[in-house]
Amino acid sequence: MALENKIETAAKLLDAAKNFFIDLFRPDMTLEKIADVVSPRLDDTIKKYEARGLKYSAGKFSIKYADESHFNLEFEMYFQDEEGKWHKCANESEPRDATLLEVGAWKTIKALQVITFPIEKPKFAGGEVLQQDKKLEEYNAAERERLLNEPFDVPAEKTADAKPAEKPAEASDEKK
Numbered sequence: 003m004a005l006e007n008k009i010e011t012a013a014k015l016l017d018a019a020k021n022f023f024i025d026l027f028r029p030d031m032t033l034e035k036i037a038d039v040v041s042p043r044l045d046d047t048i049k050k051y052e053a054r055g056l057k058y059s060a061g062k063f064s065i066k067y068a069d070e071s072h073f074n075l076e077f078e079m080y081f082q083d084e085e086g087k088w089h090k091c092a093n094e095s096e097p098r099d100a101t102l103l104e105v106g107a108w109k110t111i112k113a114l115q116v117i118t119f120p121i122e123k124p125k126f127a128g129g130e131v132l133q134q135d136k137k138l139e140e141y142n143a144a145e146r147e148r149l150l151n152e153p154f155d156v157p158a159e160k161t162a163d164a165k166p167a168e169k170p171a172e173a174s175d176e177k178k
Contacts, residue, residue, distance in 0.1 A: 079121060
């Protein structure tokens with residue numbers, strides 16, 4: 003691969019990474035919705051650079067706790083050219099407002115601090131690029147177990163009176 007082609011490929015990788023997180027989020031995002039939105043974009047990036055002669059090797063996508071009201075998204079992917087040289091395609095988003103997330107997703111991010119999804123090349127058409135984070139699976143299982151074992155109070159049964167309330171005497175009748 004000629005030097006100009008290598009420089010152009012590296013520049014294109016950086017441009018693609020720079021624009022990756024634009025218009026990604028909508029309100030009430032869950033971790034599953036984030037993965038659903040990001041996965042096809044990552045797959046497209048892999049396909050695009052493999053079509054240019056690079057071979058995808060490995061990568062990861064992370065959701066990171068930033069501060070009490072923000073989180074960041076980050077990805078890293080590694081490609082190898084025909085000469086065996088490595089190329090990194092990576093980006094980290096600007097801090098995102100936690101109000102974009104569904105409450106449970108934000109609680110999970112705060113608890114785990116970093117959720118990392120390994121990026122694997124799909125083995126078949128329509129396959130998932132992002133694989134489940136083991137730490138997230140363990141956290142979700144522990145939360146389910148905690149909720150199942152947590153005692154809860156059964157609300158007292160309330161009945162409504164089917165008889166209509168008596169009509170109060172009209173004020174004009176009392177004056178007479």
